[in-house]
Amino acid sequence: MQQQFDGRILQRRVMYLCKSKYLSTARAERKMGFANGTLKKLDKNVPSVSKIFVLADFFDVSADYLLGLSILKKPSNLERVKPLWDKLTDDQQENVLGYMQGIISYEQSEMRDIIRHETPLERQRQAIRNQIDKLQDEYSKLEAIRKKKGR
Numbered sequence: 400m401q402q403q404f405d406g407r408i409l410q411r412r413v414m415y416l417c418k419s420k421y422l423s424t425a426r427a428e429r430k431m432g433f434a435n436g437t438l439k440k441l442d443k444n445v446p447s448v449s450k451i452f453v454l455a456d457f458f459d460v461s462a463d464y465l466l467g468l469s470i471l472k473k474p475s476n477l478e479r480v481k482p483l484w485d486k487l488t489d490d491q492q493e494n495v496l497g498y499m500q501g502i503i504s505y506e507q508s509e510m511r512d513i514i515r516h517e518t519p520l521e522r523q524r525q526a527i528r529n530q531i532d533k534l535q536d537e538y539s540k541l542e543a544i545r546k547k548k549g550r
Contacts (some may be wrong), residue, residue: 408467410441416458431457465524470530479505492545500540506531511550 417427417438424438431453437446446454455462463469487495506527 402517405467406442406445408439409446409465412422412460412465412467413438413441413458414456416460420458427457468526469528471534480541481544484544491512492541496538496542496545499534503531503534503538506534 414424419497420427422430425435428437433450437450440446451465455465458465460472461469464472465472484492484495489534495546
């Protein structure tokens with residue numbers, strides 16, 4: 400089954416990233432060297448691969464995240480995180496776990512929103528479900544490490 404491009408997800412994520420960097424779309428376009436209105440037309444015009452990579456580099460996220468194929472802005476690596484996790488206090492670990500639960504809840508609600516709007520991209524939905532599962536697995540592993548240490 401061939402997947403169709405849904406620019407609404409790309410546009411929504413780019414608009415969110417602009418807001419999170421306190422940038423207007425016009426200013427972001429200028430900084431990236433894009434023509435006026437490029438970002439606002441992402442839902443209608445399929446951008447080139449090179450534009451996707453410029454966007455990903457500018458916002459410091461993965462292309463998969465921009466395209467809605469991942470809920471994680473950057474791929475995570477539990478082995479890289481574990482040494483930092485071990486240095487956290489109990490309260491800090493609780494805060495991280497609470498934050499992760501918030502992300503999981505938010506992404507699940509985004510998933511429900513996508514389904515509610517009947518986006519015809521089952522593959523995209525499955526990719527998001529898989530990312531939620533991965534995030535929940537990482538959450539469980541970190542929680543298990545914490546319990547194993549008797550905290």
